[in-house]
Structure formats: structure tokens, C-alpha cells
Amino acid sequence: MTPMTALLMPLPSEGFEPTEAAVPWKHLRAAGIDVVFATADGKPAQCDPLALEGVFFGQIGARPADVETYHELVRDPAFQNPIRYDEIDPTGFAGVHLAGGHAPGMKPYLESALLQDKMVDFFSRDLTISAICHGPVLLARSIDPTTHRSVLYGRRLTALTKKLERSAFWLTVWSLGRHFRTYPDYVQDEVKRAVGEQGRFEVGPFGASYDRGFTVIDGNLITARWPGDSDDLGRALVNALEASAKATSSG
Numbered sequence: 001m002t003p004m005t006a007l008l009m010p011l012p013s014e015g016f017e018p019t020e021a022a023v024p025w026k027h028l029r030a031a032g033i034d035v036v037f038a039t040a041d042g043k044p045a046q047c048d049p050l051a052l053e054g055v056f057f058g059q060i061g062a063r064p065a066d067v068e069t070y071h072e073l074v075r076d077p078a079f080q081n082p083i084r085y086d087e088i089d090p091t092g093f094a095g096v097h098l099a100g101g102h103a104p105g106m107k108p109y110l111e112s113a114l115l116q117d118k119m120v121d122f123f124s125r126d127l128t129i130s131a132i133c134h135g136p137v138l139l140a141r142s143i144d145p146t147t148h149r150s151v152l153y154g155r156r157l158t159a160l161t162k163k164l165e166r167s168a169f170w171l172t173v174w175s176l177g178r179h180f181r182t183y184p185d186y187v188q189d190e191v192k193r194a195v196g197e198q199g200r201f202e203v204g205p206f207g208a209s210y211d212r213g214f215t216v217i218d219g220n221l222i223t224a225r226w227p228g229d230s231d232d233l234g235r236a237l238v239n240a241l242e243a244s245a246k247a248t249s250s251g
Helices: 018-030 064-075 104-110 113-124 135-140 162-176 187-195 227-250
Strands: 006-010 014-016 035-039 093-098 128-132 215-218 221-224
Touching: 006 018, 014 018, 014 104, 018 035, 018 064, 018 128, 018 227, 093 113, 093 135, 093 227, 104 135, 113 128, 113 135, 128 135, 128 227, 135 187, 162 187, 215 227, 221 227
Parallel strands: 006 035, 006 093, 093 128, 128 221
Antiparallel strands: 215 221
């Protein structure tokens, strides 16, 4: 794909969940889709190091294969040379992927008024939007000035569920304190308020598992819940971008 059909992946300066960035990147790279990274200051992002320490009770932390993929990502020249948030031009991209993460370093990313404005622009152009875990929180806070509502209003989607967020917190509170509670409000509750009564929040299968990923596709919006869904989301994202590119070329 040409740079004009590249995908944007903005990241916080620190604290993002490595699997949720690296695994979709792996699928995009395999499909020949360029990825442009962005950070607030144009310096390479740093992931949450705790997420690289291994799986805890089968739930917390990246799997060894995903840690290896993350280290491949870090060596990518595009990752090492991100643009700044204020350099993002949605007209130069086919879509955007928003990774999540629990660490405190995620807050400047999730609370960035500049990124929120950029997300409104992406939605207004009907570009492909992918978000996982805390990523939908950024979208929930992206308010369309023409409707005075979140860009998620009326949409069908998922995000980090209350069950998953609560489980991660109670599994780790004895050693990590409130690391797994980024905000007092649960992700699910904030995102549900953003979609409103006209939308629908889906929690997915009862037992979250790396062997059974879950992704919700609603038009140009693709969402998932946690690192275990990253493979499913990556495949769905590639399919959506390829379908969009085909439709554009045939049109």
C-alpha cells in the first residue's frame, strides 16, 4: 500500500499494553500495510514494562510469542521515528488503531484534547477505526462539535469489560496496588455512557481466552476487549483496510 493508505497508530509516551500494539502491527506488516506511529513529543513510545514479565494466572501479561513480536516492533524504523500528535493529518491515512493499557502513563494519551479532535476528524471521513481495551475510552471522550455527542454515540462495540478489569485488579492489588484501575470509573461504564441508549456494549463470551478471541465490527468501527483478542482484531483490521482499498480503486 502507498503512504496515502497507511494506518496510523498513536501511542502514549509510556504505559501502553505491548500485545495490543504489536500483534495488530504484525498482521498489518504481513499484509504489506504501512504503519505510521505517533507520540506526543515525536519520541519512541515505551510500553508498560510490567506487561512483559509474563502471564500471571493465565491472564495478566504478554505471552512469550507476543513479547518476541513486541521486540520486533520496537526495532521497526517506523516505530523508532514517530510523528507528533500535532502532525497527524487524517487525510493521509486509511484508518487508525488505538491500543490500550492500564498504566498511569496512559492518561495523557486518553485525555489528549488534540488526539480527541483528530479522532473526530477520522470518524467524519468514515475511515477505518480500530480500538482495543482502553482505546475506546479515547473515542468515548472524542466529542463531535456538530452533535455535541461522542463519536461512539449509537454504535455497537466492546472494550475492556468490567469483569476483566475487576479481575485484573483483584489478582494484582496485593503486589501492584491500583495499577490495573486506571480510573475510578470502569472502562465499560464510561464507554456505555458514550454510546447511549441507541448503542450497544457487548461483553463477549463468558470466559475470556487467548484461544477464543472476540471482536465487534460495526461498519467502519472495530473493537476488542483485551490482549487475548488482539489476533482477531488484527485480522479484522487488515480485512477492513483491504476491502476499503479495493472499493476505492474500483470506484
